[in-house]
Amino acid sequence: MDRYISVKDLEDGALELLPKAVRDYYKSGATEEYTLAENRRAFQRLRIRPKCMIGVLNYNLSTTVLGETVTMPVGISPTAMQRMAHPDGEVANVKAAEAAGVIYTLSTMASSSIEEVAKAAPNAIKWFQLYVSCDRQITKELVLRAEKAGYKALALTVDTPTLGIRRADIRNKFTLPPHSRLANFDNLLTAKIHDSVDHRALYNHTSDLIDKTLTWDVVKWLKSITKLPIVAKGILRGDDAVKAVEAGCAGILVSNHGARQLDGVPATIEALPEIIDAVKEYDIEVFMDGGVTTGTDVYKALALGAKMVFVGRPALWGLAVGAQEGVQHMLSILRNELECTLQIAGTPTITDITKDMVRHESAFCRL
Ligand SMILES: Cc1cc2nc3c(=O)[nH]c(=O)nc-3n(C[C@H](O)[C@H](O)[C@H](O)COP(=O)(O)O)c2cc1C
Numbered sequence: 001m002d003r004y005i006s007v008k009d010l011e012d013g014a015l016e017l018l019p020k021a022v023r024d025y026y027k028s029g030a031t032e033e034y035t036l037a038e039n040r041r042a043f044q045r046l047r048i049r050p051k052c053m054i055g056v057l058n059y060n061l062s063t064t065v066l067g068e069t070v071t072m073p074v075g076i077s078p079t080a081m082q083r084m085a086h087p088d089g090e091v092a093n094v095k096a097a098e099a100a101g102v103i104y105t106l107s108t109m110a111s112s113s114i115e116e117v118a119k120a121a122p123n124a125i126k127w128f129q130l131y132v133s134c135d136r137q138i139t140k141e142l143v144l145r146a147e148k149a150g151y152k153a154l155a156l157t158v159d160t161p162t163l164g165i166r167r168a169d170i171r172n173k174f175t176l177p178p179h180s181r182l183a184n185f186d187n188l189l190t191a192k193i194h195d196s197v198d199h200r201a202l203y204n205h206t207s208d209l210i211d212k213t214l215t216w217d218v219v220k221w222l223k224s225i226t227k228l229p230i231v232a233k234g235i236l237r238g239d240d241a242v243k244a245v246e247a248g249c250a251g252i253l254v255s256n257h258g259a260r261q262l263d264g265v266p267a268t269i270e271a272l273p274e275i276i277d278a279v280k281e282y283d284i285e286v287f288m289d290g291g292v293t294t295g296t297d298v299y300k301a302l303a304l305g306a307k308m309v310f311v312g313r314p315a316l317w318g319l320a321v322g323a324q325e326g327v328q329h330m331l332s333i334l335r336n337e338l339e340c341t342l343q344i345a346g347t348p349t350i351t352d353i354t355k356d357m358v359r360h361e362s363a364f365c366r367l
């Protein structure tokens with residue numbers, strides 16, 4: 001692992017190893033991939049303003065999220081079908097999160113089941129990402145299984161009335177590889193996809209599992225069937241954040257789905273301040289994901305008000321190069337970079353990271 005010094009190194013290594021269709025599915029954004037590039041560029045437009053001569057010997061990265069203590073404010077976002085990256089898939093990923101003391105979020109469209117993942121890492125803080133199906137009985141069963149298996153929250157994906165257009169997947173006729181399955185559903189669904197001669201079978205069958213009629217009323221229904229806190233994943237506007245809180249969500253995950261849904265939406269780090277401002281009067285935790293690849297990215301998101309950040313693709317890159325060890329390595333790179341940033345910026349604990357620690361580059365351009 002020593003040759004991977006950065007998350008970018010892990011990405012380059014993973015892209016070399018993965019078969020083309022999988023590589024493209026993982027790395028693609030929607031249509032022109034303008035927002036995909038902006039998710040990274042927008043971080044680069046922010047500058048950190050360090051404070052000097054602060055004693056930082058006792059620096060500390062730990063924080064709490066929805067009442068649980070995590071060792072650093074970085075968690076793993078849900079990404080579908082992780083066994084395409086490595087045969088150990090979600091199981092390796094959750095074990096890495098357990099060893100690192102960070103949150104792992106399992107996708108509804110996972111290639112390992114809710115119970116397999118829970119059994120592999122009983123002490124990990126696990127969240128379950130929920131796509132709500134038209135068939136509410138299917139959804140109810142998923143939620144009850146997650147609650148029974150010890151998951152601590154539901155990440156309700158609110159940005160996917162339909163799947164975004166990813167051109168590479170269309171060109172590649174991307175489908176479920178023979179060794180992969182949609183493990184949270186019965187084997188019939190996987191068999192239907194594997195047996196289909198229609199190359200759109202994976203897209204069509206997964207789209208069928210996502211209800212297009214969804215409104216905020218679904219939160220009330222979810223709260224009637226579970227005690228798990230609900231985090232609205234995919235918010236990009238202040239008014240939607242307020243609706244999520246008023247509907248009963250306990251957290252907001254500012255996300256553009258890794259720029260895979262609608263191209264031309266803001267980078268998530270750009271959307272974050274509007275949402276923080278909109279919900280400032282409420283008792284709500286705000287998280288973000290999208291384009292985080294360095295410790296300084298994490299720091300900038302925290303300075304702009306995020307309680308913690310999540311990473312999607314970086315965990316896939318770690319998984320592809322080295323299974324559990326690879327994901328742990330990815331997390332340790334982010335941990336080391338964040339530790340370094342905290343000290344040099346003169347903010348030894350997470351609560352020291354205030355808004356004034358970061359400014360947009362335009363503030364430095366007055367000649
Ligand atoms: C390959 C892939 C699969 C994804 N699958 C899901 C999913 O099943 N459910 C979901 O809510 N988000 C999904 N996402 C979005 C991620 O949860 C997350 O929002 C995004 O990856 C964050 O951006 P990043 O990859 O730049 O860190 C997926 C993203 C990728 C890259």
Ligand SMILES: CCCCCCC(=O)C(=O)O
Binds near residue numbers: 260
């Ligand atoms: C092609 C199947 C996709 C299932 C949904 C996973 C997802 O959210 C994604 O972004 O991809």
